[in-house]
Amino acid sequence: MATYSSILAWEIPWIEKPGRLLSIQSQKSWKRLGSRQLRLVDGGGPCTGRVEILDQGSWGTICDDGWDLEDARVVCRQLGCGEALNALQFAELGQGSGPIWLDELNCGGKESHVWRCPSQGWGRHDCGHKEDAGVVCSGFVRLAGGEGLCSGRVEVHSGEDWTPVSDGNFTLPTAQVICAELGCGKAVSVLGHMPFKESDGRVWAEEFRCEGEEPKLWSCPRVPCPGGTCHHSGVAQVVCSVYAEARLVTNGSSWCEGQVEMNISGRWIALCASHWSLANANVVCRQLGCGVAISTPRGPRFVEGGDQISTVRFHCSGAESFLWMCPVTALGGLDCSHGNTAYAICSGNQTQALPQCNDSLSEPAGSAASEESALYCSDSRQLRLVEGGSHCAGRVEIFDQGSWGTICDDGWDLDDAHVVCRQLGCGEALNATGSAHFGAGSGPIWLDDLNCTGNESHVWRCPSRGWGRHDCRHKEDAGVICSEFLALRMVSEDQQCAGWLEVFYNGTWGSVCRSPMEDITVSIICRQLGYGDSGSLNSSVALREGSRPHWVDGIQCRKTDTSLWQCPSDSWNYNSCSPKEEAYISCAGRRPKSCPTAAPCTDREKLQLRGGDSECSGRVEVWHSGSWGTVCDDSWSLAEAEVVCQQLGCGPALEAMQGAEFGPGNGSIWLDEVRCGGRESSLWDCAAEPWGQSDCKHEEDAGVRCSGARTTLAPSTAGTRTTSNPLPGIFSLPGVLCLILGSLLFLVLIILVTQLLRWRAERRALSSYEDALAEAVYEELDYLVTQKEGLLGSPDQRTDAPGEDYDDAEEVPVPGTPPASQGSEAEVPPEKEYQMRSSQTRSSLNVSREEANPGEGEERPWLLQGEKGDPEYDDVELSVQGTSTVTFW
Structure with a gap:
């Protein structure tokens, strides 16, 4: 079978015509045609770009006169790039140079090579390079159904449709080729056993036998499945990452101790120590087969291979098998002083058993044995924050003895919260919350009456009542909000899917700078906000009034990034750019109807309660893609209910209802795994699974019961949220007085x-x-x-x-005269x-007349x-x- 790469496509050098062979002159013509090559450039990938042809030692272009999808289809098929999605004109991907080889192209769509299509003639044209043609192809391979473009099930394009690839005989080298072709770094995981769609049991009828060095999957050797049926247990899945490899570099003899370095985009770069934790080090030690982490000593250290230090922050719990499995934050990394790099010392014995954790250690406090046992004991426990919409905000939970438990808020303050935030690599504590602010947990309550000084390495090393000893209930669960807690929003007066981009950092909302924001960055932002998969920067809007921080500049997202937080950028800076450089983004939201009522609408109009006994209680329903749908009760807690009640102007939340308490809804289940901090101004600001993706039924519809103190205050939404107050209260005192x-x-x-x-x-x-x-x-x-x-x-x-x-x-x-019997008669x-x-x-x-109009002195x-x-x-x-x-x- 003939194979083709993205930069090389050979013409078949032999063709027989009926009754005779080609003449010698024809054979020379075929040989000359076979020396031509085809490629796509300046498109950001092997299957998108300006069309260029190599002939007579020069790369030239194609004029866009008559250029359409039929012509683009031939180019995409010739390069093994699947189906043509768009035929670009007017040098949309930039102007080329050199000759213009073809003009007035008129392909039928079935030709094997683009230069076999009818045209004005080779090298004949009346164009300039401002008319260079380009294409956007679907690609031969893609990863679908995962988080972002660089993870998911493997699908290849058959020329008509996307077809899944079987996990039978699917190898890691094949996955490496796919990740490289898609610009997704390196393959870090190959999974199988993912069931096919029930409605479609088709599977690609070939097995790929890549060696790992091929430029594209199309170039890999492949063999038909025996009998035309591939053995499989499901669809092949691949996860790509730029954080694939880690190592410890030291001048000593041990391979399990040293400076922590990662291979990021082909370069080994040391990690900064500012957010490096023992949990992170433990993952590296396990990944390298070096047992568990014993310590992470700090101090200036030698940086090999240059002065560059990566400010990427990992937030591992300590139980992950690989560093790439941990949540990562790259946006706004703090400046790292030269030589202040992350360091790890591993036990070096992968099979070493950890000692049991006892709170009353037999060795004297401060002894070497005591410290070593404490480190091992700390390693056996894990710490996390949940229900806060981020790994740096939420209810504090500790894993021990096979169960996740909580901390009681008795004595809980900022010193205790500081230890938690630092232990998780989340900066400093902004707020120490109590009374189950992020919802009530379950399981044991591990700690009570905590009294940290703020300098402890682990929260369970702080003085307390004793492990597992408490007099609390889960309604007293403690929580924290750390400085590395991040949130994203758009601010606009009248737009729903457009506005000034703002990020919440260090307790304050601030703007984002637009340079050098590329299309992939804008797409990730729009997707993260639920406003579609694409967008554009708008530089024609007028300057905004008011002062605010300009938090971050130099954002450069990659295909592997699934959120803005994972995108590298310049470090956090209050004045990263001038006001005229603030980013205003317009997203192409894919919604048939933007509002349930007249446009433009606010977030309040896209949220309603149904089935309750009042206007402030009922099943939560949200408006999306032109219809009302429900919210699944997975992860549904009082924090999410609080956001809903405040968004509707119904006062504080009294109860978060689960299990379709107000009756099951109908239609779509739009949201699942909603995770709010409790103080977001809109449910749209909370983290959740992608719209419409859930594993729930309507018997799991979420509901709320609010206090019912409905107000007429203007709603705060993506279109009207202009305040810089990051965590607004329920009502302001002046507002309440004005209302009364x-x-x-x-x-x-x-x-x-x-x-x-x-x-x-x-x-x-x-x-x-x-x-x-x-x-x-x-x-x-x-x-x-x-x-x-x-x-x-x-x-x-x-x-x-x-x-x-x-x-x-x-x-x-007659009155005034005596009656006849009493007086004498007078003659008249x-x-x-x-x-x-x-x-x-x-x-x-x-x-x-007088009595009909009585005088003023009369009362009746x-x-x-x-x-x-x-x-x-x-x-x-x-x-x-x-x-x-x-x-x-």
Whole structure:
């Protein structure tokens, strides 16, 4: 089988045509074609770059006129780089030099070599190098499903799709070739027994027989599997790392003592002693077959091979088999003084049994035997921080006698926390937390009433009540936040997947400098924040206001790095760059819909509680990729619940619920293994498995019960988090006072408005009532006047019978005059009698109008004042006392 490398592809030198062999001239042409070579350059890998062809001793390019995916497909296949993903134009990967060999290419996609495609002719063109063509190929091999690009299952491209490779007869040399081809350093682990996908049982039908020196997997010898079926128990898995090799360098005779050095990117570099711990040294000793670490003496030491010292910090528990298995932090390494390198002294006996750990040592304290036994005893225990979202923050746990246990917070202070942080290589302690701030642990409580001075090498060497002796419960578990605790966020006013990049270090949020940030660095940042797999730097935004630290510059991530913390950079510096050099990143978030409501939205709108008995309790649901999903309860504790409650404005968390306490949800399980510190401003700031990757069912949905003190404070999110306060409290005192005063003013306003409406309603009712009564008065008066005219008769009648009429009128009592039985009658002339009747009628009308509009001194409506009035009113009322009562009531 013909093989091809990324820089060399030979034309087949023989071809028979039907009925005749090629002529000598044709054979010379084939021989000349066979001397051509093809390569991709300036693309960062063997399967991406500007297309260049070697001919007549010169490397030349291809013009992009007519350049498309069919042409790119021929290039990718010829180089063994899988499928063409993109055909690049306009010298996108930089301009070449030398000749332009091809122009107006028009491949059908099936040609074996790109120079066999129809074109304008060899060397004929009308282009410049600003039109050089390039390609992006899928590659022949990839590692998928792991953390980052440099670990995972081995898959090769068949020309149509990615196919897994069997773990049967898969060797370490083959893994070395794959890691080198992908730019991932060296292979540190080859694993098998990973089941195939249930829906796809296909497997690559060849076995690779690499020797380890081949430039690409495509170049390795391969043989078909016997019978066309490869023997396997699963898919081959490979882990690559740049921290593959370690050694101890010394001038002495022992191979198990000396300066600690690592082979990083092909160079042996000494490690700095500032964060070197006995646990780290123990891993190196085990990796080299030198038993266990006895001590890590400090002091200036000779650095071989140059003055460079690596500031990479390892955070081993001491039980790992290889140094590359330990969590590592490379970002912002502290300056290391010349000669202050890490040193380790190993026991040198791999089979030596460790003595039993006894807290009451029989040897006198301070003796050589006592110190040696203490070191061995320390080595048998392990220390870690959990539930804090980082190996440098969380609940303190110690492994001993086969169980992980905790420390009680009685007497727990910064001196105790300092010992923990230093022992883990996490700098100094920023905070010593108590009351199970990072959630309640389980298992034994190993230590209580701790009283460290701050200088002890191990936390269990501090004075205490005694190993395993305590009067505590896990609600009193101790925790720490160390200076090396790191967090990442984007700050923006109105963007969801873009903003100013900030890192939390040494207890303060600060900006990140953008030089010389490359595409791989931006991609790792976007992936770490959950904003997609790619992004770009934006240099056109205006300068930010305010002052803040500019923590780190010179970040250069590699393919092997799975987070920003693993990327090498310059050392931490408060003023690493000027404000105009702050990094603003725009990520290409792969989400069909950015918000459950109208865009732009905040983190608060992407979080909800369902199934609870109040708006501040229920099953936790998060919005991602256009749909609501749930959170698995693995690692779910009060710290995560606290973040959820604060993000929703529901006050402190009361309970972290597990096992679908509020009923199982539906849809996707978006988050698993969420690990918060408890003071993050958003659940999106907490560490977790990649979105949508979980091993849970909805019977494990997480829930929370908050105190319910819901506030209307503006949410703090990736789009609005501009404060430099790293660990915000629940509420500020001014905010609470403003909320209370605002509520009281609102209540007073409601009362005043209610009283005003009642007063206006009463006025309208009274006015209507008075109008109705006045109308009734006028009608009654008209009736009375008519009746009196009937009783008194017409003027003609009064002239004819004045005495009779007068007698009728005389029967009416008049106020102010004695009744008939008590006084003498007076004779009134007819003309006087008429004038008196007219005067009485006018007086009655005047009284009615005055009483309908009572004076200011009156307190009751005029109808309720029965005995008040003038003499004229009394005349009228007395003359009609039978009818007036019926009319009014």
